[in-house]
Amino acid sequence: MTSNDSSPGVEIIGLSKEFGVNRVLDDVNLEFRPGSIHALLGANGSGKSTLIKLLAGYHTPTTGSIRVHGEELALPADPTVLHDAGVRFVHQDLGLIESMSIADNLALALGYEKRAATIDWRRQRATSITDLAAVGLDDLDPRTLVGALGPVQQTLVAMARALRGLQPGKGVLVLDEPTARLPNAQVDELLSRCRLLRDQGIALIYVSHRLDEVFAMADRVSVLRDGRLVFDDVIAATDDQHLTQIITGGAAASDAADIPAPARRAVEPGTAPKLSLRGVCGTFVQDVDLDLRPGEVLAVTGLVGSGRSELGRLIFGSQAITAGQVRLRGRQLHRISPKLSIERGIGYVPQDRKQSAIPSFTLADNLCLASLDKHMSGGRLSSSSERTVTANAIERLDVRPADPERLLGELSGGNQQKIVLGKWLELDLDVLILDEPTYGVDVGARKTILEAVLEQVARRELSVLLLDSDIDLVARYADRVLVMRRGRIATELVGAEITTERIAAASYAVQDLSTA
Numbered sequence: 162m163t164s165n166d167s168s169p170g171v172e173i174i175g176l177s178k179e180f181g182v183n184r185v186l187d188d189v190n191l192e193f194r195p196g197s198i199h200a201l202l203g204a205n206g207s208g209k210s211t212l213i214k215l216l217a218g219y220h221t222p223t224t225g226s227i228r229v230h231g232e233e234l235a236l237p238a239d240p241t242v243l244h245d246a247g248v249r250f251v252h253q254d255l256g257l258i259e260s261m262s263i264a265d266n267l268a269l270a271l272g273y274e275k276r277a278a279t280i281d282w283r284r285q286r287a288t289s290i291t292d293l294a295a296v297g298l299d300d301l302d303p304r305t306l307v308g309a310l311g312p313v314q315q316t317l318v319a320m321a322r323a324l325r326g327l328q329p330g331k332g333v334l335v336l337d338e339p340t341a342r343l344p345n346a347q348v349d350e351l352l353s354r355c356r357l358l359r360d361q362g363i364a365l366i367y368v369s370h371r372l373d374e375v376f377a378m379a380d381r382v383s384v385l386r387d388g389r390l391v392f393d394d395v396i397a398a399t400d401d402q403h404l405t406q407i408i409t410g411g412a413a414a415s416d417a418a419d420i421p422a423p424a425r426r427a428v429e430p431g432t433a434p435k436l437s438l439r440g441v442c443g444t445f446v447q448d449v450d451l452d453l454r455p456g457e458v459l460a461v462t463g464l465v466g467s468g469r470s471e472l473g474r475l476i477f478g479s480q481a482i483t484a485g486q487v488r489l490r491g492r493q494l495h496r497i498s499p500k501l502s503i504e505r506g507i508g509y510v511p512q513d514r515k516q517s518a519i520p521s522f523t524l525a526d527n528l529c530l531a532s533l534d535k536h537m538s539g540g541r542l543s544s545s546s547e548r549t550v551t552a553n554a555i556e557r558l559d560v561r562p563a564d565p566e567r568l569l570g571e572l573s574g575g576n577q578q579k580i581v582l583g584k585w586l587e588l589d590l591d592v593l594i595l596d597e598p599t600y601g602v603d604v605g606a607r608k609t610i611l612e613a614v615l616e617q618v619a620r621r622e623l624s625v626l627l628l629d630s631d632i633d634l635v636a637r638y639a640d641r642v643l644v645m646r647r648g649r650i651a652t653e654l655v656g657a658e659i660t661t662e663r664i665a666a667a668s669y670a671v672q673d674l675s676t677a
């Protein structure tokens with residue numbers, strides 16, 4: 162089936178959404194057809210999530226209507242009606258319970274197979290096996306705990322849950338940034354699965370910031386900018402550069418595309434390290450030696466499960482070190498905890514922003530949370546100091562909307578990420594540990610975020626430990642790269658050795674470059 166020979170699965174007609182006086186979606190008209198992968202793109206805050214939330218029945222539109230297979234929906238859309246009509250969602254938060262089995266996760270959402278008043282476990286297992294087979298997970302035992310699965314398998318389980326009972330030609334599957342948290346190697350697996358679903362006649366709506374994926378797979382692409390539909394055509398009608406220009410609105414295009422990489426700071430081997438680890442072990446991390454020097458961006462990369470994120474938690478103290486030593490400016494640390502780390506000038510931005518920001522607090526409160534001491538004057542909070550910090554951070558990171566009194570939860574995902582980072586940058590720390598800092602952030606904003614960090618690296622010798630699986634980003638911004646495999650540092654790359662090819666080869670152990 163091609164994207165042109167069928168009637169729309171979903172039609173969005175004149176859809177607008179206002180929050181108070183802000184019109185965040187403005188008269189959007191779109192069609193999503195069976196047997197087609199339709200990419201929905203746009204910069205942070207352009208309205209993608211709002212559109213998806215209207216389609217999911219989470220918000221009520223200000224004006225407009227939605228038709229599914231020709232039938233107009235009563236709005237706000239009723240989730241059960243949508244499910245029965247074949248409109249299914251895989252949200253960024255997959256909504257899986259890691260401590261439960263795959264079968265239980267599927268049954269929790271879709272109901273248990275019953276015989277009389279009891280659960281029929283044999284049928285339950287058979288149903289789960291059929292669900293998993295629909296996404297190519299034929300070999301997986303449904304009794305496996307979801308927490309034991311890798312990220313791509315978890316995403317596929319969420320897709321299996323969404324796909325149950327879809328009729329060919331009648332299904333619409335909305336995938337909201339499904340690859341944002343996947344290591345590059347697993348992205349292809351997910352894309353192939355999407356293509357197979359398309360070939361079965363399903364309409365896929367694919368929300369993403371990753372243009373390479375869009376060009377690898379999409380049939381059609383639509384771009385939202387400031388809530389308006391500014392492009393809607395077949396993928397062949399555009400290219401990488403053109404699309405970047407449309408997304409960013411032209412003005413920022415030259416910034417976002419082809420930005421020359423910042424000069425790598427030369428690492429003086431003799432310089433005394435600010436932070437050093439010797440033989441550090443955790444649950445999975447084994448025997449890590451590492452030196453982080455003043456004014457250095459040291460990236461630690463590797464596939465998911467390589468131990469990268471655990472290393473961040475061990476240094477910050479949110480997970481206990483089981484063996485080894487940590488020294489800060491030459492002094493051994495005998496006790497490590499998040500509170501002590503902050504007092505010592507070590508900050509940590511975790512992967513999951515929910516861990517370090519409060520959606521029901523304003524931007525100003527979130528920005529000043531970690532630095533309350535700085536804003537105390539005579540035992541009271543000084544609102545003028547709070548105001549200055551907030552205004553600086555909002556301007557430096559180009560947070561939109563630039564309103565300090567907005568609740569964080571009302572900002573788009575990418576803008577929330579900027580606030581989380583801004584909060585730590587305001588502390589004038591000595592060492593900053595960043596775990597996937599640009600997750601869910603658009604091309605232009607990624608540059609803004611990293612430049613704000615690099616400015617502090619250059620100005621006051623902030624040392625950055627960048628824990629990231631995005632090898633393009635690592636190759637571009639790191640001064641030195643450590644590649645982890647199976648909990649250990651496997652390879653160090655410096656200077657001209659830092660290329661995406663060499664980082665990828667070291668991550669997959671294609672060739673042991675450390676001995677090359």
Ligand SMILES: Nc1ncnc2c1ncn2[C@@H]1O[C@H](COP(=O)(O)OP(=O)(O)OP(=O)(O)O)[C@@H](O)[C@H]1O
Pocket residue numbers: 180185203204205206207208209210211212561562570571572573574575576601603
């Ligand atoms: N509940 C809300 N109340 C007020 N404003 C909101 C609310 N939800 C979203 N907005 C605003 O709507 C605009 C569009 O946000 P939306 O989350 O749809 O963007 P997005 O394109 O999904 O961005 P991102 O790529 O960063 O996730 C933003 O300006 C955001 O601040």
